[in-house]
Amino acid sequence: GAVVSQHPSRVICKSGTSVKIECRSLDFQATTMFWYRQFPKKSLMLMATSNEGSKATYEQGVEKDKFLINHASLTLSTLTVTSAHPEDSSFYICSARGTSGKGSTDTQYFGPGTRLTVL
Amino acid sequence: GEDVEQSLFLSVREGDSSVINCTYTDSSSTYLYWYKQEPGAGLQLLTYIFSNMDMKQDQRLTVLLNKKDKHLSLRIADTQTGDSAIYFCAERLGDYKLSFGAGTTVTVRA
Numbered sequence: 001g002a003v004v005s006q007h008p009s010r011v012i013c014k015s016g017t018s019v020k021i022e023c024r025s026l027d028f029q030a031t032t033m034f035w036y037r038q039f040p041k042k043s044l045m046l047m048a049t050s051n052e053g054s055k056a057t058y059e060q061g062v063e064k065d066k067f068l069i070n071h072a073s074l075t076l077s078t079l080t081v082t083s084a085h086p087e088d089s090s091f092y093i094c095s096a097r098g099t100s101g102k103g104s105t106d107t108q109y110f111g112p113g114t115r116l117t118v119l
Numbered sequence: 120g121e122d123v124e125q126s127l128f129l130s131v132r133e134g135d136s137s138v139i140n141c142t143y144t145d146s147s148s149t150y151l152y153w154y155k156q157e158p159g160a161g162l163q164l165l166t167y168i169f170s171n172m173d174m175k176q177d178q179r180l181t182v183l184l185n186k187k188d189k190h191l192s193l194r195i196a197d198t199q200t201g202d203s204a205i206y207f208c209a210e211r212l213g214d215y216k217l218s219f220g221a222g223t224t225v226t227v228r229a
Contacts, residue, residue, distance in 0.1 A: 111161050
């Protein structure tokens with residue numbers, strides 16, 4: 001099936017620093033990628049929809065200046081958490097919707113997630 | 120609260136069948152999904168069903184959809200210890216967004 005990777009899998013940073021998380025579709029092209037945040041024992045909260053070559057669409061309540069999203073190619077989207085604070089600590093998961101090849105246009109394939117801890 | 124609702128916990132004996140239930144609210148949803156999440160990992164797509172189908176079977180997994188009642192279920196036959204995980208039900212909204220339930224934690228006991 002379609003494979004989505006995330007890097008890094010785990011990151012610890014100091015308060016005030018910025019952290020970049022990468023999401024890659026390895027064997028299919030993804031015109032649309034999604035970024036989610038998951039709190040412990042909670043469901044996934046959609047943060048934003050990332051479209052290749054255009055600005056991301058953020059969900060209500062998500063600060064676009066704090067969570068910068070770039071979708072520069074059909075296989076890569078990045079999420080940068082700027083000026084991170086302890087309350088940004090969470091599990092961030094990306095997903096990708098395929099356009100051709102092994103990825104189905106009707107299904108989101110998820111990355112393994114990135115655990116962010118802000119000290 | 121979520122538009123997709125699931126029971127939070129299910130405990131099942133190894134070898135028995137597990138049934139996880141889900142209700143959703145958007146009658147225009149075209150696809151409904153079941154994802155599995157193991158500890159510390161992302162979501163693995165288990166199966167999905169198109170809204171004009173009533174049932175879909177894939178090896179040990181059976182999905183039943185009652186569109187009238189907006190009710191979806193996932194049955195896992197011959198449940199194994201490796202099936203212990205959190206299972207998320209999701210409905211596909213417009214713009215290919217997914218709305219997730221809170222997840223059902225399935226514990227398989229020997």
